Amino acid sequence: xxxxxxxxxxxxSAGNGAVPGPAGPAVELCGLKLRHPVLNGSGTFxxxxxxxxxxxxxxxxxxxxxxxxxxITPEARAGNPPPRLWETPAGMINSIGLPNKGLEGFLxxxxxxxxxxxxxxxxxxxxxxxxDFARLVGGVxxxxxxxxxxxxxxxxxxESGLVVGExxxxxxxxxxxxxxxxxxxxxxxxTPNVPSPAPVAAAAEAGGADAVSLINTxxxxxxxxxxxxxxxxxxxxxxxxxxxxxxxLQQVREVVASVTIPVIGMGGIASGRDAADLIxxxxxxxxxxxxxxxxxxxxGRIAAELAEELAAGTDTFxx
Amino acid sequence: xxxxxxxxxxxxxxPLGRRACEVTRNVPSEGYxxxxxxxxxxxxxxxxxxxxxxxxxxxGSEDGRPYLARAFSVADSERERDGVxxxxxxxxxxxxxxxxxxxxxxxxxxxxxxxxQPFSPPRELNPAxxxxxxxxxxxxxxxxxxxxxxxxxxxxxxxVLLGFRDRANAGGxxxxxxxxxxxxxxxxxxxxxxxxxxxxxxxxxxxxAAGAAVYACxxxxxxxxxxxxxxxxGAPCELAMEAPMACGYGACFGxxxxxxxxxxxxxxxxxxxxxxDRIETALIPGxxx
Numbered sequence: 333x334x335x336x337x338x339x340x341x342x343x344x345s346a347g348n349g350a351v352p353g354p355a356g357p358a359v360e361l362c363g364l365k366l367r368h369p370v371l372n373g374s375g376t377f378x379x380x381x382x383x384x385x386x387x388x389x390x391x392x393x394x395x396x397x398x399x400x401x402x403x404i405t406p407e408a409r410a411g412n413p414p415p416r417l418w419e420t421p422a423g424m425i426n427s428i429g430l431p432n433k434g435l436e437g438f439l440x441x442x443x444x445x446x447x448x449x450x451x452x453x454x455x456x457x458x459x460x461x462x463x464d465f466a467r468l469v470g471g472v473x474x475x476x477x478x479x480x481x482x483x484x485x486x487x488x489x490x491e492s493g494l495v496v497g498e499x500x501x502x503x504x505x506x507x508x509x510x511x512x513x514x515x516x517x518x519x520x521x522x523t524p525n526v527p528s529p530a531p532v533a534a535a536a537e538a539g540g541a542d543a544v545s546l547i548n549t550x551x552x553x554x555x556x557x558x559x560x561x562x563x564x565x566x567x568x569x570x571x572x573x574x575x576x577x578x579x580x581l582q583q584v585r586e587v588v589a590s591v592t593i594p595v596i597g598m599g600g601i602a603s604g605r606d607a608a609d610l611i612x613x614x615x616x617x618x619x620x621x622x623x624x625x626x627x628x629x630x631x632g633r634i635a636a637e638l639a640e641e642l643a644a645g646t647d648t649f650x651x
Numbered sequence: 652x653x654x655x656x657x658x659x660x661x662x663x664x665x666p667l668g669r670r671a672c673e674v675t676r677n678v679p680s681e682g683y684x685x686x687x688x689x690x691x692x693x694x695x696x697x698x699x700x701x702x703x704x705x706x707x708x709x710x711g712s713e714d715g716r717p718y719l720a721r722a723f724s725v726a727d728s729e730r731e732r733d734g735v736x737x738x739x740x741x742x743x744x745x746x747x748x749x750x751x752x753x754x755x756x757x758x759x760x761x762x763x764x765x766x767x768q769p770f771s772p773p774r775e776l777n778p779a780x781x782x783x784x785x786x787x788x789x790x791x792x793x794x795x796x797x798x799x800x801x802x803x804x805x806x807x808x809x810x811v812l813l814g815f816r817d818r819a820n821a822g823g824x825x826x827x828x829x830x831x832x833x834x835x836x837x838x839x840x841x842x843x844x845x846x847x848x849x850x851x852x853x854x855x856x857x858x859x860a861a862g863a864a865v866y867a868c869x870x871x872x873x874x875x876x877x878x879x880x881x882x883x884x885g886a887p888c889e890l891a892m893e894a895p896m897a898c899g900y901g902a903c904f905g906x907x908x909x910x911x912x913x914x915x916x917x918x919x920x921x922x923x924x925x926x927x928d929r930i931e932t933a934l935i936p937g938x939x940x
Contacts, residue, residue, distance in 0.1 A: 381901025381920050385766060387664040395667075402904075410914045415937025417895040417905035421715025424897060428904045431915065565936060573718060625898035626705065626720055628763055629668025 357642055359397075361594055361617050362517035362542040364452050364479055366397035370607065370635040373598050373621030374400045374456040374482060374521065375428065380445050382628065394450050395631030400619065401438075401446065403456040403484045404472070406464045408434035413565035418554035423573025423600070424622060425552045427564040430458065435471050443477050452479035454519065460490045462509045473514035480517035483510070483541075486525075486548050497523035497548075500535035507539025519596065522546040522587065524576075529583050530590035537591045545596035545619065546587060547580045573622040574600040581613055588614030602630070604637020611642070662768055663697050665900070669720075669763040671707055674754045675736070683742045683790060683822030684752045685726065688760050691734035696725045698798035699891055699924040702737065702764030703899040706750050710761075717747035720761065722896045724794035724868070724923070726826050737762070740793040740823045766899045767923045770798050770889055773807060773864035776926075777887045780864035782808035786851050786877060788869025789820055794891050795868055796826035810854065814847025814873070848876040860884035865927075867891070874933035881927050888927040894918045895937045908935055 359369045372395075379399055383390050411431030418425040433441060438455075446453050455478045457468040465483070472478050485497035485506065496502040503520070510518060520536040522529045524547035533544045549570025554563040562568070580599020588595050597615030600622070601607050607618045618638075623630040672688040696702075703720035711718050727738040743752040754760065773780040783802055785795040792813050802809045814835035815821035821836070833850050834842025843850060847869075855863060863884070867877040868891035881888040894906040899919045907915035908922065911931045916922065 375904070376902060378901045378904075381917070384920060385665055385900040386667040389664075389667045393667055411904065411907060414907045414909075414915075414935060415895055416907055417897055417903070417937075419716060419719050422711060422718055423715075424719060426897075426903065426905060431904055431907075563937075575715070622897075625903050626703075626718075627669040627761070628898070628900055628902070632668070 357639060359617055361398070361596070362480060362519070364398060364517070366452070366617065368397045368635040369611065369617040369638065370396055370631050371398050371454070371596065371617055371619040372396045372400050372624060372631060373619040374484065375402045375430075376621040376624050378402065379449060380442060386628065391448070391450050393629070393632060395624075395629055395635070396451060396620075397635070398452045398454055398479070399446070399449050400454045400482060401442070401456050402432055403430050403458045404432050404435060404438045404468060405430055405457075406435055406459050406468060408432065408437055415563060415565055416569075418563050418569070420552075420554070420571065420573070420575060423571055423575030425554055425564065425569040425571050426549065427566045427569030429566060435468055439471060439475055443475055447477040453477055454480045454482050456482040456484050456521070458484035458487050460487055462489070462491075462506055465506060466509060466513060469510050469513050469518075473516050478516065480519060480542075481514070482519040482521050482545065484521050484548075486521070486523040495523070497521075497532060498526050500531045503532050504535040504539040507536055507541055511540035517542040519543040519545050521548055523548045524579060524583055524599075525551050528586050530586045533587040534590045537593050541593060543594040543596060543616075544587060544591060545598065547576065547583050547599045550576055550579065572600070574602055576600045577606060581609055584610055584615055585613045601634060604634050604639070604641045607634055607638045608641040611638075661697060663694050663700060663765045665764050665766055666693055669703070669761045671759045672737070672762050674756055674758045674760050676756060677752075677754050680740070680825060681822035682819045683740055685738055685740055685823065685826070686751065686754050688737045688739075688762065689731075689734045690737055690762065693735055693762075694765065695730055695735050696728055696737070696765035696797075697769030698725075698801045699769035699794050700725060700765035700767050701899070701923060702739075702762045702766065704739070704751060705761045706754060707759040707761055709750055714746075717750060719747075719897050720763070720899070721747040721751065722893065722899055722919075724891060725765070726793035726796050726823065727800065728797060738826065740790060740826065742790045742820070742822075763899065767919055768921065770794075770866055770891070770924050772805075773802075776864040776889060777862065779862045781862055782810065782864070784810050784812070784851070784854060784863055784865045786812040786847055786865065786867045786869070788814045788847055788873040789816065790823075791869035791873070791891070792823045793826070793868070795866065796823065798866060799827060799829075812847050812850045812854075814850075814869070815841075846873070846876070848873060848880060851877060851880060855880060855884040855886055860886045863887070865889070871934050871938050878927040878930070878933050889924050890927055890933055891924050892918055892922055892933060892935070893938050894935050
């Protein structure tokens with residue numbers, strides 16, 4: 333009941349179409365002035381597809397204060413064989429496999445459509461070696477339209493065999509390679525599949541990152557009850573949703589204590605209260621992911637609820 | 652009536668975000684149930700489109716499941732005085748469908764939609780088609796009921812073939828509200844003893860195939876049989892498919908269906924109604940689960 337009331341409030345505030353989406357509190361994130369602190373997690377909202385489904389209403393009431401694209405890789409990828417999804421208690425496992433058009437396809441087909449977004453665009457990129465990462469960052473940064481880049485480092489460096497985001501040394505070396513290529517903000521998306529993300533976050537800052545975001549999904553699996561074999565086409569996937577929320581909260585706390593750059597917190601946010609908890613833990617902004625699947629307007633509802641939480645000045649740590 | 656007919660094939664845009672609808676009815680239909688919701692703010696859906704559904708209360712109460720909303724084709728829909736009535740056909744087979752099958756009038760249902768690509772008019776599918784052939788299996792008869800109603804309103808004749816496994820896995824016939832349905836059942840409790848695709852095979856024999864426009868919805872094995880039979884007979888067909896789906900609007904990329912040309916489509920935005928010649932098989936890993 334309060335949910336629909338908040339959504340209606342958000343819709344009403346954007347009635348003239350001049351200022352999209354829900355109202356404040358405004359935040360500044362590495363130079364980007366955002367109307368409220370709620371972004372989307374990469375790969376959890378496709379603004380182009382959603383515009384086909386919801387039409388111009390999506391632009392008038394855009395749920396997020398900045399839009400984070402799906403991850404772009406150097407070459408086009410079809411994605412993993414199905415099945416790609418499994419529902420878990422209070423969450424889900426996905427094994428999507430980063431389907432995307434590749435750098436050239438993104439620049440030619442998607443970026444012009446995303447340039448019409450009513451909010452700043454953050455482009456997520458991933459590669460399996462530093463040269464390809466450099467090509468992606470250079471290509472996206474040179475094009476009009478991207479306000480910032482997010483580096484998805486939850487992937488192996490094929491040259492070292494190490495997952496970049498699991499290694500402070502790899503992370504710092506990658507950032508030192510990419511930092512000179514652009515003055516646009518570089519946000520490093522941290523993996524939660526480590527004992528603590530804090531050393532990697534500190535290495536990202538030392539290498540020149542402007543912000544870090546976390547958590548990515550947690551490695552997870554499901555068994556096909558009929559066969560006893562792995563359910564997912566790619567056998568393993570990533571867990572998200574409210575099931576990971578408490579883990580995200582602690583990892584954000586650890587990272588906030590180890591860096592001076594802004595932290596974007598995410599992991600199982602389904603309400604303004606959940607978002608307020610991550611902000612209380614020190615996050616500058618938050619991102620909504622899996623909840624978007626359950627409600628395409630979740631970002632706007634959560635931003636409106638968060639504004640109420642923060643205005644009420646409640647003690648924001650959950651007991 | 653003519654308005655509904657002219658809009659029958661156009662994809663209808665959805666309002667942004669989920670909205671709460673009042674459940675107005677939930678009645679048994681043999682082994683299935685039919686429940687209705689009053690959508691005060693939404694548009695009339697096109698036949699073949701679907702909604703994502705979740706009960707407002709008791710969604711995720713036991714073992715944290717169901718968590719995600721569930722995709723349901725609209726079985727029937729009419730604009731009424733106080734909104735659009737949406738009818739859904741459900742069989743309780745898992746935590747989500749069990750909860751939906753137990754909805755009580757007065758409860759509230761979260762919906763977003765209408766979503767996806769609807770059925771194409773027969774003349775678009777096959778310029779030589781004088782009418783449509785609708786073939787449904789099990790719970791998959793649902794979207795064909797609305798499609799038949801819209802075709803009827805447009806004056807397009809439709810033959811309807813429906814098949815069921817047995818009495819426990821049958822229902823929804825009242826949604827069709829007509830007598831000229833041909834029935835099949837695997838256990839022989841009604842109609843032809845065997846598969847509904849046996850009935851399709853008879854229709855596709857001879858000269859009829861060249862003028863056929865076939866629309867199918869049902870379990871993956873049935874859809875694959877229809878696809879293969881139509882391909883062999885040179886009869887264009889559209890299949891209303893299903894795949895595991897988290898969002899319904901292109902966000903999660905979970906509902907990947909392999910394309911004949913290589914790569915995948917997202918069934919939620921490029922389907923759920925898919926031309927038979929776009930895929931090599933309707934047996935999608937994870938569907939029918």
